[in-house]
Amino acid sequence: xxxxxxxxxxxxxxxxxxxxxxxxxxxxxxxxxxxxxxxxxxxxxxxxxxxxxxxxxxxxxxxxxxxxxxxxxxxxxxxxxxxxxxxxxxxxxxxxxxxxxxxxxxxxxxxxxxxxxxxxxxxxxxxxxxxxxxxxxxxxxxxxxxxxxxxxxxxxxxxxxxxxxxxxxxxxxxxxxx
Numbered sequence: 001x002x003x004x005x006x007x008x009x010x011x012x013x014x015x016x017x018x019x020x021x022x023x024x025x026x027x028x029x030x031x032x033x034x035x036x037x038x039x040x041x042x043x044x045x046x047x048x049x050x051x052x053x054x055x056x057x058x059x060x061x062x063x064x065x066x067x068x069x070x071x072x073x074x075x076x077x078x079x080x081x082x083x084x085x086x087x088x089x090x091x092x093x094x095x096x097x098x099x100x101x102x103x104x105x106x107x108x109x110x111x112x113x114x115x116x117x118x119x120x121x122x123x124x125x126x127x128x129x130x131x132x133x134x135x136x137x138x139x140x141x142x143x144x145x146x147x148x149x150x151x152x153x154x155x156x157x158x159x160x161x162x163x164x165x166x167x168x169x170x171x172x173x174x175x176x177x178x
Contacts, residue, residue, distance in 0.1 A: 009048070011051070026060060029083075042068050042074065047066075050063050077100070107149050108153035110131075111133035128150055130148045
């Protein structure tokens, strides 16, 4: 099911409202991702092909891929690539899934897909990320909701919603004694 969903994602330039995946921001970002994946390959499960010709020849495209990794310590499971690459780790239990998420230095976002309310609440209580989702994707958030990571992810605060005021301002205490 994951492979079918990935293959159905439309590629296109950022000006294409129907595109779900666009190019990376710079050639350096594309080359960094390509080098990292080449140095730390996972088992390829699926990959989309980047078309040829314009606009594909003009952007810094990275082929969307799903790569299986053997454990939570694999570099693909540890690094935030900011690219359309999924490091897929099969785990035997909810506790193992929570441990795998918490074993990374990053902590931006994580989601669990479940109908089990108890499992969902365990996920919420124990996963160490700034954006915890149940039955949803792990990208973005509504503009009215605070967004930011934990551990080495994010920029140390919440940058949307009411929390944006604190993120974009610096408070000072001023005392005047007569």
